[in-house]
Amino acid sequence: MGDKLVRFSITIPKELLEYIDKNLINKGYSSRSEFIRDLVRETIVNDRWSEGKDEVVGVLTVIYDHHKRELTQKMIDLQHSKYINIICTTHVHLDHHNCLETIIISGKPSEIESISVKISGLKGVKFAKLTKTSKLEI
Numbered sequence: 001m002g003d004k005l006v007r008f009s010i011t012i013p014k015e016l017l018e019y020i021d022k023n024l025i026n027k028g029y030s031s032r033s034e035f036i037r038d039l040v041r042e043t044i045v046n047d048r049w050s051e052g053k054d055e056v057v058g059v060l061t062v063i064y065d066h067h068k069r070e071l072t073q074k075m076i077d078l079q080h081s082k083y084i085n086i087i088c089t090t091h092v093h094l095d096h097h098n099c100l101e102t103i104i105i106s107g108k109p110s111e112i113e114s115i116s117v118k119i120s121g122l123k124g125v126k127f128a129k130l131t132k133t134s135k136l137e138i
């Protein structure tokens with residue numbers, strides 16, 4: 001966390017400010033400043049993913065068919081790839097047919113995207129979404 005806060009003023013159209021106040025402050029943001037800080041942090045995360053140099057973290061959420069027995073083994077085999085680090089996985093049996101799994105992966109963006117596409121493309125995977133994030137020092 002940055003230890004020094006600075007104050008500055010910005011100029012934006014009145015309607016944008018009204019939008020911020022109406023749609024974000026009312027939804028739980030404690031202040032306009034907190035909203036702007038989070039917007040900038042989101043940009044930092046996006047930049048890290050697009051630049052591709054730094055290690056980042058991805059959370060892959062997958063819904064798959066519980067009855068596709070070989071699928072579980074294929075997913076595990078992919079996770080044992082030497083290029084990536086699986087931090088943890090959580091498996092939830094949603095119902096008789098559906099399994100939900102979250103796989104938290106660290107590594108280079110291209111490596112995380114690559115394994116995510118491979119897992120998403122396995123037969124029996126019905127839904128997959130990669131959430132991109134990273135460490136934030138500020």
Ligand code: NI
Pocket residue numbers: 066091092093094098099100
């Ligand atoms: Ni299950």
